[in-house]
Amino acid sequence: MGARSHPHAAAASAAIPVAESAHRAALASEFARELEEVGGVFLGILTPSEVTNRIVSLAGEIGAKSVAFGKGVVTDMDAIGEALERADFRIVRTVPVADTERGAMRERVANAELGIAEADFAIASTGTLAVVSNGDRPSALTLLPPATLAIVQIDRVKANLAAVLAELGPDGVAANRLTLITGPSRTADIEKRIVLGVHGPKSIYVAVVWPRDD
Amino acid sequence: MAEIPKARDFFESSRAAVGDHELRRKLESASARHLDHFAKVKAEFPAYDDERDAACRIKTGAIAHLDELLIELTSKLEARGCKVFFAEDAAAARDYIVELARAKGAKNAVKGKSMTTEEIELNGALARAGIDAVETDLGEYIVQLRGERPSHIITPAIHLSKEEIGQLFTDQFGVEYTAEPEEITAEARSRLRAIFLAADFGVTGVNFAIAETGTIVIVENEGNGRLSSTMPETFVALMGIEKVIPRLEDLSHFLEILARTATGQKITSYTSLITGPRREGELDGPGEMHVVIIDNGRSSMIADPVLREALNCIRCGACLNVCPIYRRIGGHAYRSVYPGPIGSIVSPNLFGAGAGYLPFASTLCGACKDICPVKIDIPRILLHLRWKESAGEHPLRWPRAIERARRGARRFARMARYPRTVRALGKFAAMWLKPLAHNGYLRRMPGPFGNWTKYRDFPRPRPRRRPAPAPERPAG
Numbered sequence: 001m002g003a004r005s006h007p008h009a010a011a012a013s014a015a016i017p018v019a020e021s022a023h024r025a026a027l028a029s030e031f032a033r034e035l036e037e038v039g040g041v042f043l044g045i046l047t048p049s050e051v052t053n054r055i056v057s058l059a060g061e062i063g064a065k066s067v068a069f070g071k072g073v074v075t076d077m078d079a080i081g082e083a084l085e086r087a088d089f090r091i092v093r094t095v096p097v098a099d100t101e102r103g104a105m106r107e108r109v110a111n112a113e114l115g116i117a118e119a120d121f122a123i124a125s126t127g128t129l130a131v132v133s134n135g136d137r138p139s140a141l142t143l144l145p146p147a148t149l150a151i152v153q154i155d156r157v158k159a160n161l162a163a164v165l166a167e168l169g170p171d172g173v174a175a176n177r178l179t180l181i182t183g184p185s186r187t188a189d190i191e192k193r194i195v196l197g198v199h200g201p202k203s204i205y206v207a208v209v210w211p212r213d214d
Numbered sequence: 215m216a217e218i219p220k221a222r223d224f225f226e227s228s229r230a231a232v233g234d235h236e237l238r239r240k241l242e243s244a245s246a247r248h249l250d251h252f253a254k255v256k257a258e259f260p261a262y263d264d265e266r267d268a269a270c271r272i273k274t275g276a277i278a279h280l281d282e283l284l285i286e287l288t289s290k291l292e293a294r295g296c297k298v299f300f301a302e303d304a305a306a307a308r309d310y311i312v313e314l315a316r317a318k319g320a321k322n323a324v325k326g327k328s329m330t331t332e333e334i335e336l337n338g339a340l341a342r343a344g345i346d347a348v349e350t351d352l353g354e355y356i357v358q359l360r361g362e363r364p365s366h367i368i369t370p371a372i373h374l375s376k377e378e379i380g381q382l383f384t385d386q387f388g389v390e391y392t393a394e395p396e397e398i399t400a401e402a403r404s405r406l407r408a409i410f411l412a413a414d415f416g417v418t419g420v421n422f423a424i425a426e427t428g429t430i431v432i433v434e435n436e437g438n439g440r441l442s443s444t445m446p447e448t449f450v451a452l453m454g455i456e457k458v459i460p461r462l463e464d465l466s467h468f469l470e471i472l473a474r475t476a477t478g479q480k481i482t483s484y485t486s487l488i489t490g491p492r493r494e495g496e497l498d499g500p501g502e503m504h505v506v507i508i509d510n511g512r513s514s515m516i517a518d519p520v521l522r523e524a525l526n527c528i529r530c531g532a533c534l535n536v537c538p539i540y541r542r543i544g545g546h547a548y549r550s551v552y553p554g555p556i557g558s559i560v561s562p563n564l565f566g567a568g569a570g571y572l573p574f575a576s577t578l579c580g581a582c583k584d585i586c587p588v589k590i591d592i593p594r595i596l597l598h599l600r601w602k603e604s605a606g607e608h609p610l611r612w613p614r615a616i617e618r619a620r621r622g623a624r625r626f627a628r629m630a631r632y633p634r635t636v637r638a639l640g641k642f643a644a645m646w647l648k649p650l651a652h653n654g655y656l657r658r659m660p661g662p663f664g665n666w667t668k669y670r671d672f673p674r675p676r677p678r679r680r681p682a683p684a685p686e687r688p689a690g
Contacts, residue, residue: 034480096495105497106445110411126481138497143440161481162466170462173487174294174427177444177499180469180485185437188477189353189369190395191376192244198352198399199406200437200484 027124027157028208034127035206038183039196043207051151051207052080055116056087058205062147064113068092071136072118075151075209080116096135106140115145115201119152119181121167122208125160128182129206132172139179148201150181153209221571221612223549228575231543237373241544244372245535251478252532252585259474268467270589273526276459277516283425283458284507290428291505294490301508304334310506311336311417311450312343318448318502320345320415326432326439327351328419329367329529330452330508332551333564336417347417348409350438352402359386365545367552368476368531373544406438416446416500420453421528422468423505426461428489430505433472435483443488449500451488455512456525468528471587476530511564520598524559526588533582533592539575548572555582555592562599571612573599615665644675 025045032042043054059067067089069077084091092108109115117137119129129150133139142148158164161180165173185200196202231237256262276283288298301307315323323345325331337358340347349358353370356379357363364370371379380393389401418439422431430451432439443449459465473479492499515521534540534554545553550561550569558572573596582592612620630636650656651674659667666672 038479038483094497097497098495099501102497106411109497110407128481133496133498135493135495135497139440139444140498143437143444160466161469162463165462165466170427173424173429173462174290174489176493177489178487179440180481180487182479182481182483184483186435186483187352187399188435189351189356189371190374190379190398191240192247192369192372193376193395195395195399198403198436198438199350199410199441 024154024157027159028154030124031122031127031157031206031208034125035183035204036127038127039186040127040183040204040206043205045154045208045210047210048075048079051075051209052083054207055080055149056083056089058149059084059089059114060087062114062203064089064147066090066092066108066112067114067116068094068109068112068141068145069116070094070138070141072151073120073132073137074153075118077116077118094136094138094141106144109138109140110144112145114147114149115141115143116149116151117141119150119206120156121164122152122157122206123159123161123164123180124157126182128161128180130164130168131179131181132168132175133177133179139177142179142181143200146197146201147203147205148181148184149205149207151207151209153211155211157208224547224571224575225613227547227549228543231547236375237544238542240373240375241541244369245541248478248532248535252475255474255478255480259470259480262471262474265467265470266587266589269471269528269587270526272459272464272467273528273588274523277456277522277525279460280455280458280516283460284455286425287423287428287458288507290425291490292428294428295503296428296490297502297504299504299506301506301510303510304508307334307452307506307508307510308336308339311452312339312345314448314450314504315340315345315415316343318415320448322409322413323347323415323417324350324410324413324438324442324446325354326416326418326442327354327370327434328417328452329364329552330419330454331417332363333510334452334508336452345415348406350406350410350442351434351436352399352438355402355406356382363546363551365553366531366534367529367554367557368534373546410441410445413442413446414448416442416449418442418449418451420451420457420505421472422465423453423458424460424462424465424487425458429462430488431465432486432488433469433482433484434486435477435479437484440484440486443486443500444498447501448504449491449502450504450506452506452508455507455509456527472528472530475532475585475587511566515560515563518598520595521559521563523590524556524563524592524595526590527556527560528588529556530587532585532587536581536585538577538579538581548575555596556590559592559595559599562603570599570603570606573597573603619665640675647674 028045035042067084081091092112097105120132121130184196184202184204185198186196187198188194291298299310323340325347337347349355356371366372376393376395379398380391383389384391420430421433473482491503533556537555540554550557552560561569561572576596578593580593654674655671656674
């Protein structure tokens with residue numbers, strides 16, 4: 001899809017050309033449908049400030065006391081952290097740890113009721129999140145707490161897995177651990193009946209961020 | 215004879231399994247459900263056949279260049295800080311892993327689901343070394359608590375009902391009885407979570423290894439593979455030599471088909487791409503990562519141009535679900551780690567001539583070939599193995615009835631070279647058997663032919679009115 005200019009584009013400086021945004025909206029809605037099909041919850045296409053508010057209200061709705069989060073890819077997670085703190089949630093900020101602090105940090109992440117992570121990409125065709133982990137954004141955030149909340153920028157919602165792997169490239173994949181997450185942790189090991197949350201999170205919420213604040 | 219043939223055991227266990235109606239019900243319902251899901255996701259994905267072609271082409275190419283790819287993979291893994299060990303056979307892999315665990319002073323090992331660790335019988339070896347190895351995939355955990363082996367390569371506890379599993383938890387842990395899968399799973403989660411947090415040694419299998427980047431790929435639904443590969447300080451990934459694929463871009467073709475055929479999902483809940491141990495400052499990942507690459511008979515399969523194709527297998531388990539034999543006897547009756555159609559091919563090659571009876575446990579109906587996501591011609595390979603078995607140095611010792619039938623068939627083959635004799639004997643048999651027939655069928659035949667009519671009727675031979683002229687025997 002080309003970046004064709006809309007007649008009114010010049011008026012609003014941050015506006016996105018229409019053809020492109022229609023394409024993005026279509027991918028985001030396909031992603032939303034697939035995410036819900038695998039048992040995830042789509043929080044909507046939100047502006048950054050709406051995302052912050054939604055996270056605070058969701059943490060309350062699920063009865064969280066402690067919320068863990070790391071650094072964002074492009075999202076300012078500090079603003080989210082401050083809002084959570086103002087609303088009296090205990091926050092666990094994952095920062096690079098020394099070997100001696102590892103156990104304690106893991107414990108704190110595991111004891112949080114909600115883990116927040118920004119996904120590097122989302123895959124529309126399967127409702128999948130692609131999350132690269134590193135010192136600031138450990139994989140534990142989307143694994144240990146019983147609920148995961150993921151944020152993804154709308155321009156990072158791609159059509160399929162091949163597109164995401166191409167975007168990351170061999171170097172991007174080799175640099176860190178990459179986890180593809182599709183819905184909650186699940187098993188069908190007992191009489192093929194699907195049960196969620198067997199080892200990982202039982203619920204997963206995703207907010208797509210539209211990069212403008214009106 | 216070096217190996218002890220187990221054909222007789224197989225006959226016994228399969229006969230018992232066929233009579234187990236409860237087992238049959240469980241297998242039929244699980245298989246039917248799987249095939250329903252598969253049909254649905256396949257219909258929704260028009261590119262399925264293209265992806266299947268691509269996956270088949272990539273695997274075939276990878277197996278043809280396995281030596282180069284393994285060298286590339288090894289150098290990339292080492293460059294990323296992994297330790298690589300090539301194990302020629304099961305014992306070498308087992309010894310390496312046990313020795314490593316010992317050297318690290320490991321006490322609590324956790325295992326992600328891996329058929330290859332079953333292949334090398336790692337759990338027993340770790341236990342003998344005083345290391346407690348806990349299976350963490352829910353199905354494997356259940357099967358381990360029962361002291362059994364998995365009966366399916368994707369759903370290990372497929373042979374158990376929820377009531378049996380509920381009872382197992384009550385017996386083992388003294389918890390209140392429940393047959394609710396939700397509650398049983400919650401109980402397992404809390405027990406296993408505690409084990410994960412204390413684990414110092416992790417072992418998982420590998421679904422794909424990318425040579426280009428030195429990346430290990432683990433495909434799963436539960437998250438126990440993620441936990442096993444991130445929580446313990448030492449992590450071992452065990453893979454067969456055939457798991458390597460050349461490039462990162464190849465991976466999506468496999469991921470697009472694997473879950474669809476394995477479980478009827480579009481993609482599994484988790485796919486981990488792990489490149490090396492944890493980096494400085496990271497919370498997750500092992501301090502040390504080992505990749506054990508095992509041959510154990512696989513390279514001898516490559517040497518055989520017909521068998522080689524079987525190494526394309528990505529262990530989706532779909533061939534089990536469609537197989538009329540598997541659906542009647544279940545996984546345990548095969549008496550091999552790898553059951554079902556693909557198991558009947560790989561087992562004799564990985565575990566030796568003792569499993570040589572397995573290629574005969576097939577109706578050659580071809581359902582496995584049709585569903586195989588990497589298009590392995592399983593019936594053709596089974597026939598090839600049957601031929602190899604019969605022509606081999608140590609042919610199987612079959613149960614007496616079958617041996618007699620085979621001798622009879624050989625005698626008939628010799629006799630059939632003389633058409634006049636065959637015709638005369640036919641006429642004689644038709645006359646002799648006429649009074650024994652009911653409605654044109656014989657329910658019981660006399661003498662050595664009785665084995666045939668034990669399980670089925672035999673149409674009464676009738677003399678032809680106008681015998682066709684005997685064809686000229688070709689010269690030479």
